[in-house]
Amino acid sequence: xxxxxxxxxxxxxxxxxxxxxxxxxxxxxxxxxxxxxxxxxxxxxxxxxxxxxxxxxxxxxxxxxxxxxxxxxxxxxxxxxxxxxxxxxxxxxxxxxxxxxxxxxxxxxxxxxxxxxxxxxxxxxxxxxxxxxxxxxxxxxxxxxxxxxxxxxxxxxxxxxxxxxxxxxxxxxxxxxxxxxxxxxxxxxxxxxxxxxxxxxxxxxxxxxxxxxxxxxxxxxxxxxxxxxxxxxxxxxxxxxxxxxxxxxxxxxxxxxxxxxxxxxxxxxxxxxxxxxxxxxxxxxxxxxxxxxxxxxxxxxxxxxxxxxxxxxxxxxxxxxxxxxxxxxxxxxxxxxxxxxxxxxxxxxxxxxxxxxxxxxxxxxxxxxxxxxxxxxxxxxxxxxxxxxxxxxxxxxxxxxxxxxx
Amino acid sequence: xxxxxxxxxxxxxxxxxxxxxxxxxxxxxxxxxxxxxxxxxxxxxxxxxxxxxxxxxxxxxxxxxxxxxxxxxxxxxxxxxxxxxxxxxxxxxxxxxxxxxxxxxxxxxxxxxxxxxxxxxxxxxxxxxxxxxxxxxxxxxxxxxxxxxxxxxxxxxxxxxxxxxxxxxxxxxxxxxxxxxxxxxxxxxxxxxxxxxxxxxxxxxxxxxxxxxxxxxxxxxxxxxxxxxxxxxxxxxxxxxxxxxxxxxxxxxxxxxxxxxxxxxxxxxxxxxxxxxxxxxxxxxxxxxxxxxxxxxxxxxxxxxxxxxxxxxxxxxxxxxxxxxxxxxxxxxxxxxxxxxxxxxxxxxxxxxxxxxxxxxxxxxxxxxxxxxxxxxxxxxxxxxxxxxxxxxxxxxxxxxxxxxx
Numbered sequence: 001x002x003x004x005x006x007x008x009x010x011x012x013x014x015x016x017x018x019x020x021x022x023x024x025x026x027x028x029x030x031x032x033x034x035x036x037x038x039x040x041x042x043x044x045x046x047x048x049x050x051x052x053x054x055x056x057x058x059x060x061x062x063x064x065x066x067x068x069x070x071x072x073x074x075x076x077x078x079x080x081x082x083x084x085x086x087x088x089x090x091x092x093x094x095x096x097x098x099x100x101x102x103x104x105x106x107x108x109x110x111x112x113x114x115x116x117x118x119x120x121x122x123x124x125x126x127x128x129x130x131x132x133x134x135x136x137x138x139x140x141x142x143x144x145x146x147x148x149x150x151x152x153x154x155x156x157x158x159x160x161x162x163x164x165x166x167x168x169x170x171x172x173x174x175x176x177x178x179x180x181x182x183x184x185x186x187x188x189x190x191x192x193x194x195x196x197x198x199x200x201x202x203x204x205x206x207x208x209x210x211x212x213x214x215x216x217x218x219x220x221x222x223x224x225x226x227x228x229x230x231x232x233x234x235x236x237x238x239x240x241x242x243x244x245x246x247x248x249x250x251x252x253x254x255x256x257x258x259x260x261x262x263x264x265x266x267x268x269x270x271x272x273x274x275x276x277x278x279x280x281x282x283x284x285x286x287x288x289x290x291x292x293x294x295x296x297x298x299x300x301x302x303x304x305x306x307x308x309x310x311x312x313x314x315x316x317x318x319x320x321x322x323x324x325x326x327x328x329x330x331x332x333x334x335x336x337x338x339x340x341x342x343x344x345x346x347x348x349x350x351x352x353x354x355x356x357x358x359x360x361x362x363x364x365x366x367x368x369x370x371x372x373x374x375x376x377x378x379x380x381x382x383x384x385x386x387x388x389x390x391x392x393x394x395x396x397x398x399x400x401x402x403x404x405x406x
Numbered sequence: 407x408x409x410x411x412x413x414x415x416x417x418x419x420x421x422x423x424x425x426x427x428x429x430x431x432x433x434x435x436x437x438x439x440x441x442x443x444x445x446x447x448x449x450x451x452x453x454x455x456x457x458x459x460x461x462x463x464x465x466x467x468x469x470x471x472x473x474x475x476x477x478x479x480x481x482x483x484x485x486x487x488x489x490x491x492x493x494x495x496x497x498x499x500x501x502x503x504x505x506x507x508x509x510x511x512x513x514x515x516x517x518x519x520x521x522x523x524x525x526x527x528x529x530x531x532x533x534x535x536x537x538x539x540x541x542x543x544x545x546x547x548x549x550x551x552x553x554x555x556x557x558x559x560x561x562x563x564x565x566x567x568x569x570x571x572x573x574x575x576x577x578x579x580x581x582x583x584x585x586x587x588x589x590x591x592x593x594x595x596x597x598x599x600x601x602x603x604x605x606x607x608x609x610x611x612x613x614x615x616x617x618x619x620x621x622x623x624x625x626x627x628x629x630x631x632x633x634x635x636x637x638x639x640x641x642x643x644x645x646x647x648x649x650x651x652x653x654x655x656x657x658x659x660x661x662x663x664x665x666x667x668x669x670x671x672x673x674x675x676x677x678x679x680x681x682x683x684x685x686x687x688x689x690x691x692x693x694x695x696x697x698x699x700x701x702x703x704x705x706x707x708x709x710x711x712x713x714x715x716x717x718x719x720x721x722x723x724x725x726x727x728x729x730x731x732x733x734x735x736x737x738x739x740x741x742x743x744x745x746x747x748x749x750x751x752x753x754x755x756x757x758x759x760x761x762x763x764x765x766x767x768x769x770x771x772x773x774x775x776x777x778x779x780x781x782x783x784x785x786x787x788x789x790x791x792x793x794x795x796x797x798x799x800x801x802x803x804x805x806x807x808x809x810x811x812x
Contacts, residue, residue, distance in 0.1 A: 190633065191630055191633050192630060192632075192633025192634055192635075193629070193633075193634060193635075193638050194633075194635065194638075197638065209632060211632070213678060223599075223782055223783075224597055224598060224758065224759060224782065224784065224785075225665065225667035225669060225690040225692070225758075226597075226598075226615060226617070226665065226690070226692050226757075226758030226759045226760075227596065227597045227598025227599075227600075227757075227758030227759055227782060228598055228599060228665065228758070228782060229598075229599075229600065229663070229665065230654075230657060230658045230664075230665055230666075231658070232599055232603070232782075235654070235667070237650070237667075237668050237669070237671065238650065238651075238654045238668070240647075241646075241647040241648075241650035241651045241654070241668070242647075242651050242655070244643070244644065244647035245644075245647045245648050245651040248636075248641070248644045248647070249648070251636060252636045252637070257635070258636075259631065259632065259634065259635065259636055260636075261631035261641070261643075261678075261679065261680075261681050262643050262644070262647070262673075262682075263631060263643070263673065263675075263676065263677050263678045263679060263680050263681065263682060264673060264676045264677065264678055265643065265671055265672075265673050265676075266671075267668075267669065267670060267671050269669075270669065270670045270671075271669050271670065272619060272667075272669045272670055272688045272690055272725070273667065273669060273690050274667075274669050275667050275669065276668075276669060282678045284631040284632070284678055284679050286631070286632050319678070351632075351633075352630065352631075352632030352633030352634070353630060353632045353633055354632075376629055376630065376633060376634060376638075377629075378630065379630075
């Protein structure tokens with residue numbers, strides 16, 4: 001059975017992971033920064049060494065294309081991103097991009113004759129740390145936002161993306177979306193604990209959760225903590241705690257795949273002996289099923305409406321809302337078959353995080369392959385996947401790519 | 407029936423309330439500050455005008471003493487404080503001190519012949535904003551802490567109380583506690599909503615709540631909000647919300663006079679898409695009954711212990727703990743009788759806030775008289791009590807003082 005070159009892949013992951021370290025050794029390659037340029041230059045060098053055609057579009061997405069004899073066929077695209085968060089690990093994104101390149105080189109070297117081009121992509125600003133929105137390059141590629149809008153994006157440091165891309169030499173000449181894929185594959189670390197806990201090496205990602213982000217503000221009346229009887233209170237903090245308890249208890253008890261998180265909270269005036277006049281908290285609600293996501297949103301809304309009958313004022317801001325993405329069942333089955341064929345355990349799963357694949361799924365059949373993340377940790381220098389697991393995942397990508405390009 | 411001079415009392419409350427305004431008109435007379443000196447100078451001037459002996463002790467407590475023919479008798483003491491919080495109202499503390507002076511002047515002018523000295527006191531640093539602990543001067547007077555300790559107290563601005571008292575000329579020569587009262591009376595605004603809601607002008611304060619302040623820290627594990635199934639979470643924020651809901655729901659449903667407030671809360675890392683690894687919140691628990699206060703503390707502790715079985719770590723700091731104070735029943739009955747005698751509604755009640763009276767109750771029979779606070783508001787420029795209510799309260803203080811000093 002053909003296999004990828006494990007040492008070449010692992011060596012490149014480490015070499016790219018060494019680029020963009022600050023004085024404290026932290027890995028920081030924010031989109032279109034000087035360190036992102038260094039990472040891009042390294043990647044493009046590898047594309048050229050591999051004999052691929054390099055194409056860069058106007059929003060900085062990089063493509064390495066292995067042309068096939070039949071150039072008119074829509075290409076198989078394998079992609080992810082090489083920008084990072086602040087103090088990142090070395091696998092998130094980079095693993096998928098470098099495995100895509102590895103797969104192409106392996107297929108080339110093996111004498112495989114593709115029926116269509118095979119390309120690897122590194123999409124701009126997936127992390128969204130410097131510029132909003134995240135998954136920007138793939139969103140533009142899929143036609144979800146126009147190039148001019150994102151090129152005018154102003155970063156957290158006041159920079160303008162278009163100017164920064166030009167400055168680092170990655171404002172390309174290709175029109176975004178020029179490459180219409182036949183299918184899209186993305187290999188990624190899970191960033192969650194499921195595969196590790198179940199000792200399953202391969203995840204066949206069949207869908208990606210819908211996301212609802214809300215900010216809830218409850219207004220009551222500040223009063224003296226000692227002198228105000230419980231029956232005379234309009235305690236915004238108590239109402240917030242009840243709402244959080246209601247929602248999280250409910251979802252935990254449902255045994256559905258729904259997840260809900262209250263990650264931020266703030267009371268005003270925030271004094272030990274003053275009843276909170278205001279509580280502000282956020283809700284991150286996710287579900288792979290749009291109907292269930294709407295049902296949980298409705299249950300929360302009904303609970304908040306009932307608070308209004310208790311002399312509390314509630315306001316809700318929707319901060320973000322994405323519908324779930326259903327990946328292509330045929331590709332999911334190819335992933336499962338490839339894993340079984342290599343004697344690797346595999347399970348279907350849902351992606352809890354956002355990925356470029358969700359954007360590409362708008363324009364082509366797409367699916368993702370996950371490998372375990374130790375401790376479920378990502379966006380951290382403690383992000384880790386064992387070498388053998390990285391290699392196994394890349395070999396599954398190889399097999400599925402060969403099926404889709406044969 | 408003898409009555410106090412309403413115009414003199416109300417005029418002095420307003421005159422003292424005009425002292426210590428900042429550029430924005432906010433009233434700020436923090437203990438031993440320049441503006442506190444201005445307030446003290448005004449008060450001492452009034453004491454001298456009234457022909458009283460002025461005594462100042464080493465921690466700055468001010469006494470105006472109307473000597474009686476029998477100087478050996480323990481004096482009746484009427485007191486409160488004239489320091490303020492930041493952006494204060496004009497009644498908290500000052501009303502009780504100035505009414506005490508007013509009562510003495512009224513009794514003197516009426517030809518009343520006291521069987522014992524009658525004194526009015528303004529205790530240092532009741533509010534505790536600049537120096538800790540609060541109710542400092544009365545605590546020293548009652549022997550609860552020694553003078554050297556509090557004189558060495560370092561303020562929020564880095565100042566040392568002893569040096570500041572010397573600087574403003576109020577480091578007196580009397581030994582704290584030199585005046586051993588026969589009984590202690592304190593007239594104060596309620597700082598709560600009960601009298602106003604029930605349209606009762608006079609509160610006969612029979613006890614003062616015990617206070618338990620705790621800071622709870624719950625440690626769980628931070629994880630990705632999207633990729634971590636509900637069953638695999640150690641969500642410190644969810645545990646905090648459940649604890650708050652448990653305690654406040656329980657106490658609200660009990661219909662006991664217990665009150666509980668969670669005024670402050672903080673999550674870490676406090677990001678919308680990260681499960682909180684840590685939640686820190688405070689609990690302010692008060693009850694006039696020590697047994698019930700202990701029972702609520704125990705219920706909370708049991709709930710927190712149960713969290714430890716869910717892979718969460720809980721730590722509890724006791725920030726403050728005061729047992730309830732029972733005031734002197736005979737004086738409470740004198741207050742009730744005086745109100746009835748003047749045709750004023752009266753109810754027994756509990757003080758939810760701390761007062762100098764709770765310290766004096768350690769060394770003498772003591773009780774307090776409350777008058778209504780509009781909206782229950784205090785520690786705010788919106789603090790308000792109608793003139794007629796202020797005058798009515800002072801007349802009750804007059805009647806009770808006359809009984810205790812006759």
